[in-house]
Amino acid sequence: MEYEAIIGLEVHVQANTATKMFCACPNNFGSEPNTNVCPICLGYPGVLPTPNREAINKTVLAGLMLNCEIPEFSKFDRKAYWYPDMPKNYQITQYDLPFCIDGKVLVEGKALTGELEPKYIGITRIHLEEDVGKSTHAGTYTGVDYNRAGVPLMEIVSEPDMRTADEAWAYLTALRQTMQYAGVGNCDMEKGQMRCDVNISVRPVGQKEFNTKTEIKNLNSIKSVHASIDYEIERQIEMLENNEEFKQQTRGWNEASQETYVMREKEDAHDYRYFPEPDLMPVVLTADKVAEIKEKMPETPAAKRARFVEELGLPAYDAQVLCLEKATADWYETAVATGADPKKVSNWIMTELLRELSDAGLSINECPITPENLGELLGLIDKKVINGRIAKEVFAEMFKTGDAPGKIVKDKGLEQVTDTSAISEFVIQAIDNNEKAVGEYLAGKETALNFLVGQVMRFSRGKANPNLAQEALKEELAKRG
Amino acid sequence: MAKLSAKPVAGSIAGAAVQLATGDITAVALVEGIYSRYEEVDDEVKGYLQINKEKALVAAAESDARRAAGNTLSAYDGVPIAIKDNISVDGETCGCASKLLEGYTATYDATVVQKLKAQGFIPMGRTNMDEFAMGSSTENSAYQQTRNPANTDHVPGGSSGGSAAVVAAGEAIAALGSDTGGSIRQPAGFCGVVGLKPTYGRVSRFGLVAFASSLDQIGPVTHTVEDAAILLDMIAGKDQLDSTSIPDVECNLAASLKGADVKGMKVGLPKEFFEIDVLNDEVKAKVEAVRDQLEAAGAELVEVSLPNLEYAVSVYYVIATAEASSNLSRFDGIRYGARVEKTKDVKDIYYLTREAGFGDEVKRRIILGTYVLSSGYYDAYYLRAQKARTLIRQDFEAAFEQCDVILGPIAPAPAFKLGEISDPLQMYLSDIYTISVNLAGNCAISVPAGETESGLPVGVQFIGDSLQEEKILKAAQFVEQQQAQQGD
Structure with a gap:
């Protein structure tokens, strides 16, 4: 029998605001434990929350980027949940009237293991809530760091629209990309800035209704989301084939064994006792206010990819790679703005720059080469000041020193030799030192010429214009033939 | 039984301000005066959970120094004020009369406390209350039983029973309380002092340990109506730290009371108030007496209805x-x-x-x-x-289309004896006249209107529409003047 998986994701993204959701403490990862805290985020007696406008605006912006509707009327609610890392033992969140509803995001192109047909994944809602503290267990004691408590957290809930691990991978990648484009979240999963829970069930193809679902938690990378889905699809198919009974479960992901395991079954489901937060007024987002946010909305990744293909003539794959991070796309566009050929710039970034950055462990923002300088380098090639081989050498030097290519070429005397008298000197040296090759060429072996051109380049230490060198060689050999 | 009701040193906030200005008294003397009255009666009244004389004296000496240098923070610089144990004062306990918060010391000032300090008021003493403000007699305090200074066999009311008792016993010039369902007005009525519950949102709740967030309001407990106005002027206003606080509205209530009368004021009498079968005859007679005095002074009486009461x-x-x-x-x-x-x-x-x-x-x-x-x-x-709450709010809106203020009892009966009511439901029913005001978010004031034959204070209540504190204060001031004349 053929099966299909039904996959929906719940993704939490910390908004990268200056301060926390309901108090003035810094929203800052990596500080000493319990230093970014105050009576409000510690839930001291008598304190009240004050909503962070920046967090609301960023959530709305995220929603607009994901093609959501922004209802005029939203509110906050309280969700009862008892745990020491939840200072008030309730979380301020949004229950039935979130800031964003009914969105969608496009997934397409190369995924982790295959190629995806373009497809929209529906977004049910995005709501804003406060993050909890972080518990660390040591022996019989537990320590709690409340620095994270109260950090604004967007929860993005998808429709059950995904069918494969690749689609989930692409959806998550697209979300992260969108958050970064919008500048609303850094989405570093290792820092917990983006967290993902997977809801998944499997059914025979053709069946209309959904089977009992499983929720997978503790996923700390996009890769483990992919792996856990593949694992779970196989596990569930096997259960179906064996006619095993399904219970609604929450399962964890064991990174070491690459398996899911049972965390709890539905019997222990919580009663969250939601009710409207009486300490906060409902939030009204007028059409004007939403329009104001929309005005500042950056281009979405999908729109940018489409533009790169249509206006700059890039292949879809190039556009996908360049647009993966907004900073790379911006870097690319700045380089193209110098007048360089868009495809050539793309080639340089994809083959040279990204590799160098990855080897050096740097992000594009830390790149020692400026995009203007790459444009200048391509100009030097076009104007035949240097040839392609020298250009790679110059590029390596630029990456090492951050110097402009013109300066490097000049300092190192790397200008291409186009002076024919200078070239003929190298040609004669090449001929005199390679009797065998000369003999072969004269005997009719055309490929021997390539070898001799290489020799000219060697004697000129790479600076000779290869075309001129070839012409001069032919001329000189003709004389000797 | 004992009767321990008394005026405090300087008589009132306004009185203290005059005496401080003329140099007849110093802030240090005010603090000493309050403390000596505390030593005299609080073993019996048990209104304070804690009082820190030394800390208050330091603040008083600073105040006197400011005054000597001509740098007073306000006319009230140096006046001590008692604070209910659920309002946060930096460095002091804020235990809500609960064992659970034993040992907890507040690390910040409530907005109201910050505002009072900025005017030179000296927070002095934590007053007893029903645990977490849940109760109508202060019998639910985990620590001690506060007694009614008018008759120590009786409860002071609650939950702000400590605040009302220390003011009534002259151990405080004024106090702050909180009112979620009548917790300022009912004890003020029981003890024979003035208690004001402001419009919901008029006073910041930041620093008030929440009982019921959509109902809680901080308000003054005072000897005079004018003092209630003075304190509300000081503590009212929009607070960035309380999203439910109302955007700034002018608050010059003390000034507006000067020379005010009730001529032409439309006084609403909800017929349902008088149909409640537990309403005590003596209480009813006091309300009727006030009604008649108002009419005689030129107020217009209007029958109104609160059908969802x-x-x-x-x-x-x-x-x-x-x-x-x-x-x-x-x-x-x-x-x-x-x-x-x-x-x-x-x-x-x-x-x-x-x-x-x-x-x-x-x-x-x-x-x-x-x-x-x-x-x-x-x-x-x-x-x-919540739907029924909307109906109750609409009842008040309709009533206030016909009248300026609503007159009624505060509680069906005067202060009951300690231990007299043990059935929680019966206790809840004693809040019938006060809680609808919290549900509607309106303002209301409790003002003394005489005593029963056995000498227990009886207060009456004026209820005003949202932000109409000025009207209820004027009506209350009228009752206060009538009482003073009768006392003469």
């Missing part, structure tokens, strides 16, 4: 307990307050700490509130109660 108690005990069950969930022994030791896991810490820390009434309300919010019951209780 009968639902107020039920609605209140659903909404207030629901919010309380959530608000009090933070008291878990993890971060502050008392914690039961020798627990085996986290749940154990929660269960044992809360079992040992909360009193019966608090537990009863947490259980009730948890129940009404539970999945499957939410619609039937909480949602329904």
Whole structure:
């Protein structure tokens, strides 16, 4: 029998605001434990929350980027949940009237293991809530760091629209990309800035209704989301084939064994006792206010990819790679703005720059080469000041020193030799030192010429214009033939 | 029994301001005066949970120095004020008269305290209350039983019983209380002082330990109507730290009271107020007497109706307990307050700490509130109660189209004896005249209107529409003047 998986994701993204959701403490990862805290985020007696406008605006912006509707009327609610890392033992969140509803995001192109047909994944809602503290267990004691408590957290809930691990991978990648484009979240999963829970069930193809679902938690990378889905699809198919009974479960992901395991079954489901937060007024987002946010909305990744293909003539794959991070796309566009050929710039970034950055462990923002300088380098090639081989050498030097290519070429005397008298000197040296090759060429072996051109380049230490060198060689050999 | 009612040193806030200005008294002398009265009577009244004389004296000396240098913060610089134990004062206990918060010291000033300090007021003493403001007699304090200074066999009312008692006994010039369902007005009425519950949102709640967030308001307990106006002028205003506070509105109430009268004021009398069968005859007679005095002074009497009044108690005990069950969930022994030791896991810490820390009434309300919010019951209780609340609010809106203020009793009867009411439901019903005001978000004031034959104070209540404190203060001032004339 053929099966299909039904996959929906719940993704939490910390908004990268200056301060926390309901108090003035810094929203800052990596500080000493319990230093970014105050009576409000510690839930001291008598304190009240004050909503962070920046967090609301960023959530709305995220929603607009994901093609959501922004209802005029939203509110906050309280969700009862008892745990020491939840200072008030309730979380301020949004229950039935979130800031964003009914969105969608496009997934397409190369995924982790295959190629995806373009497809929209529906977004049910995005709501804003406060993050909890972080518990660390040591022996019989537990320590709690409340620095994270109260950090604004967007929860993005998808429709059950995904069918494969690749689609989930692409959806998550697209979300992260969108958050970064919008500048609303850094989405570093290792820092917990983006967290993902997977809801998944499997059914025979053709069946209309959904089977009992499983929720997978503790996923700390996009890769483990992919792996856990593949694992779970196989596990569930096997259960179906064996006619095993399904219970609604929450399962964890064991990174070491690459398996899911049972965390709890539905019997222990919580009663969250939601009710409207009486300490906060409902939030009204007028059409004007939403329009104001929309005005500042950056281009979405999908729109940018489409533009790169249509206006700059890039292949879809190039556009996908360049647009993966907004900073790379911006870097690319700045380089193209110098007048360089868009495809050539793309080639340089994809083959040279990204590799160098990855080897050096740097992000594009830390790149020692400026995009203007790459444009200048391509100009030097076009104007035949240097040839392609020298250009790679110059590029390596630029990456090492951050110097402009013109300066490097000049300092190192790397200008291409186009002076024919200078070239003929190298040609004669090449001929005199390679009797065998000369003999072969004269005997009719055309490929021997390539070898001799290489020799000219060697004697000129790479600076000779290869075309001129070839012409001069032919001329000189003709004389000797 | 003993009768310990007395005027405090300087008589009132306004009186103290005059004497401080003329140099007849110093801030240090005010603090000394309050403290010596405390030493004299508080063993019997038991209105204070704690009073820090030395700290108050330091502040008083600073105030006197400012005055000598001509740098007073306001006319009231140097006036001590008692604070209910659920309002945060930096460096002082804020235990809400609960064992669970034993040992907790506040780390910040409530907005109202900050405002009072900025005017030179000196917070002096923490007043007793029903635990977490849940109760109508202060019998639910985990620490001590405050007595009514007018007759120490009787309760002072609650939950701000300590604030009302220390003011009535002359151990405080004025106090701050909080009113969630009548907790300022009813004890003020029982003890024979003035108590004002401002419009919801007029005073910041930041720093008030929440009982029921959508109902709580901080307000003054004072000897005079003018003092109530002075204090409200000081503490009112939009607060960035309280999203539910009302955007700034002018608040010059003390000034507006000068020479005011009630001529032409439309006084509404809700017929339902007088149909309640538990209404005591003496209380009813006092309200009627005030009604007649108002009419004689040129006020216009209007019969109005609050048809949904009968639902107020039920609605209140659903909404207030629901919010309380959530608000009090933070008291878990993890971060502050008392914690039961020798627990085996986290749940154990929660269960044992809360079992040992909360009193019966608090537990009863947490259980009730948890129940009404539970999945499957939410619609039937909480949602329904919110709809009924809207109807009650609309009743008041309709009534205020016909009148300026509403006159009524504060409680069906005068202060009852200690231990007299043991049935919680009967206790809840004693709030019938006050809680509808909290549900509607309106303002109301309790002002003394004489005594029963046995010498217990009886207060009457004026209810005003949202932000109409000026009107109820004027009406209350009229009653105060009438009482003064009768006393002469």
